[in-house]
Amino acid sequence: MSLLSVERVSRRFGSLVAVSDVSMAVEPGELRAVIGPNGAGKTTFFNMISGFLAPSSGRIVFDGEDVTRLLPAQRVWRGIARTFQITEVFPELTVRENLRIAVEAAAGYRLRPWISREAEAVVSARVTDLSDQGGLADREDRLVGELSHGDQRATEIMMALALNPRLLLLDEPTAGMGDQETDNITQLIRQLHKDHKLSIVLIEHDMRVVFGLADRIMVLAEGTLLAEGTPQQIAANEAVQAAYLGQPA
Amino acid sequence: MPRLDKRAGDVLIWFLLLTAPYWLPAAGSYVELGTRVVVYALAVTALNFLLGYTGVLSFGHAAYFGLGAYGTALTIKYLIPSTPAGMLVGIVVGTAAAAVIGPMIVRLRGVYFAMCTIAFGQVFYFIAFQWFSLTNGDDGVSAWHRMPLDLGFTSIDILNNSTAFYYFALIMFAICAAAMAFLLRSPFGHTLVAIRENERRARFLGIPVDRHIWMSWVISCFFVSIAGTLFALMNNFVDPRALRWDQSGNFVIMAVLGGMRSFWGPLIGSAIFLVLQDYISSHTENWMSFIGLFFVLIVLFFPRGVLGIMRRRPLS
Numbered sequence: 001m002s003l004l005s006v007e008r009v010s011r012r013f014g015s016l017v018a019v020s021d022v023s024m025a026v027e028p029g030e031l032r033a034v035i036g037p038n039g040a041g042k043t044t045f046f047n048m049i050s051g052f053l054a055p056s057s058g059r060i061v062f063d064g065e066d067v068t069r070l071l072p073a074q075r076v077w078r079g080i081a082r083t084f085q086i087t088e089v090f091p092e093l094t095v096r097e098n099l100r101i102a103v104e105a106a107a108g109y110r111l112r113p114w115i116s117r118e119a120e121a122v123v124s125a126r127v128t129d130l131s132d133q134g135g136l137a138d139r140e141d142r143l144v145g146e147l148s149h150g151d152q153r154a155t156e157i158m159m160a161l162a163l164n165p166r167l168l169l170l171d172e173p174t175a176g177m178g179d180q181e182t183d184n185i186t187q188l189i190r191q192l193h194k195d196h197k198l199s200i201v202l203i204e205h206d207m208r209v210v211f212g213l214a215d216r217i218m219v220l221a222e223g224t225l226l227a228e229g230t231p232q233q234i235a236a237n238e239a240v241q242a243a244y245l246g247q248p249a
Numbered sequence: 250m251p252r253l254d255k256r257a258g259d260v261l262i263w264f265l266l267l268t269a270p271y272w273l274p275a276a277g278s279y280v281e282l283g284t285r286v287v288v289y290a291l292a293v294t295a296l297n298f299l300l301g302y303t304g305v306l307s308f309g310h311a312a313y314f315g316l317g318a319y320g321t322a323l324t325i326k327y328l329i330p331s332t333p334a335g336m337l338v339g340i341v342v343g344t345a346a347a348a349v350i351g352p353m354i355v356r357l358r359g360v361y362f363a364m365c366t367i368a369f370g371q372v373f374y375f376i377a378f379q380w381f382s383l384t385n386g387d388d389g390v391s392a393w394h395r396m397p398l399d400l401g402f403t404s405i406d407i408l409n410n411s412t413a414f415y416y417f418a419l420i421m422f423a424i425c426a427a428a429m430a431f432l433l434r435s436p437f438g439h440t441l442v443a444i445r446e447n448e449r450r451a452r453f454l455g456i457p458v459d460r461h462i463w464m465s466w467v468i469s470c471f472f473v474s475i476a477g478t479l480f481a482l483m484n485n486f487v488d489p490r491a492l493r494w495d496q497s498g499n500f501v502i503m504a505v506l507g508g509m510r511s512f513w514g515p516l517i518g519s520a521i522f523l524v525l526q527d528y529i530s531s532h533t534e535n536w537m538s539f540i541g542l543f544f545v546l547i548v549l550f551f552p553r554g555v556l557g558i559m560r561r562r563p564l565s
Contacts (some may be wrong), residue, residue, distance in 0.1 A: 104436040105443075115436060143513075
């Protein structure tokens with residue numbers, strides 16, 4: 001059974017159809033890339049999976065449960081975590097504090113007015129572990145807002161990972177980054193995918209990243225599903241080439 | 250700021266508060282001014298739980314402050330001549346009103362939230378103003394006074410001994426401030442800071458944001474209603490100005506003056522506001538213009554308030 005099954009979802013904004021009748025099935029442990037030209041509806045598609053937007057029609061099933069109408073927080077509790085195209089972190093808190101809030105939320109401590117010394121130690125160890133994995137150990141006491149774009153993004157990814165998700169949605173994880181940062185983030189994603197057997201769906205523009213990471217690729221154009229397949233199949237697909245490069249004259 | 254400095258700051262503040270009845274008269278002031286500062290500091294610290302630590306601006310906290318005050322005054326005057334009973338009723342009334350109004354406003358953000366809190370606040374103001382048979386309208390609830398505290402084995406005369414009442418108010422402030430500081434350091438408190446910092450990220454960490462804002466709102470109003478009961482006891486009187494919107498505005502001004510990102514900011518802000526008020530109003534009726542000017546200067550040059558000049562502290 002697929003971990004995530006998106007069944008013929010559409011989203012309209014007034015007369016604009018941002019996403020039209022798109023389906024997708026993601027298997028456990030799969031790393032799927034969603035690509036497409038600007039305005040193809042990729043982020044809208046993501047927003048519907050994560051609960052940021054409700055679909056105008058269609059169904060989203062996660063691990064056998066219909067989550068179409070659930071709130072973002074409820075989807076997080078079921079194991080869907082995401083990052084955003086524009087990094088969403090707590091800029092005026094330190095890296096450790098950012099991670100700590102995520103770890104406490106994941107541990108179900110959000111309503112606790114206090115936690116025991118033992119629980120505190122577990123939280124602290126988990127925070128250290130995440131900050132090591134994210135390559136943030138040497139700057140974990142700095143304010144996130146003062147860090148480089150790549151480190152902020154790494155913090156956001158580690159916060160999402162702190163939630164112990166079964167499905168991680170990454171919206172353009174390398175957007176606006178230099179080559180070195182892009183390589184670091186790509187390496188981080190590959191490592192997380194390998195270590196945690198995570199299912200990951202990512203939107204990405206950088207084709208080196210996409211072809212370097214993805215098991216399968218799905219191509220959206222103008223809100224519709226243009227193609228889907230392995231990286232080799234997509235690279236050879238004429239419709240995809242046309243969408244990216246324009247119709248041959 | 251190194252940890253030692255923070256400790257030193259805390260010790261200094263508590264030392265000054267604990268010894269206020271001894272040095273205030275020597276400084277040419279009087280104990281009642283100290284009491285007023287402590288009572289307002291409690292109200293503003295409570296407001297700042299919501300404003301500074303959850304990032305939600307309320308312009309209607311005077312309503313719950315005033316409900317606490319009216320609950321206390323009316324209980325002592327008509328029902329039970331006991332200070333603790335009056336306080337209990339005041340706190341329950343203020344907190345219950347906040348708990349009921351909360352769900353109607355917690356989905357709003359920013360200026361819309363602020364406007365709705367003003368509107369609800371004014372509802373209570375007009376009730377107090379119009380319900381003459383109960384509240385005596387504009388003239389306020391008078392002809393009652395706080396009662397000495399009966400501890401069983403002994404009785405503390407907080408009525409006639411103003412120093413005793415100062416310490417009573419200070420103990421209430423200390424308990425409430427400690428409780429709020431404790432909450433802010435907990436995982437629950439961290440979720441509030443998360444909401445302040447980035448609501449979208451908080452939501453996608455699985456925090457039900459509206460529910461947590463409601464809880465922060467109720468906690469804040471609970472503590473502000475405690476301040477309201479002390480306010481009634483302090484004056485042995487309450488009138489509708491206690492819950493009018495300009496009272497709410499003064500709370501916000503005090504918080505911003507002192508620094509809303511620091512825990513002691515509200516205390517410092519209340520002290521500055523009330524001392525300036527006390528001093529300037531003995532010279533001119535236009536004291537508010539001077540406080541307004543001072544406020545503008547602080548906001549222009551120290552947008553994080555007097556204490557905001559110092560660096561922030563880590564959460565944990």
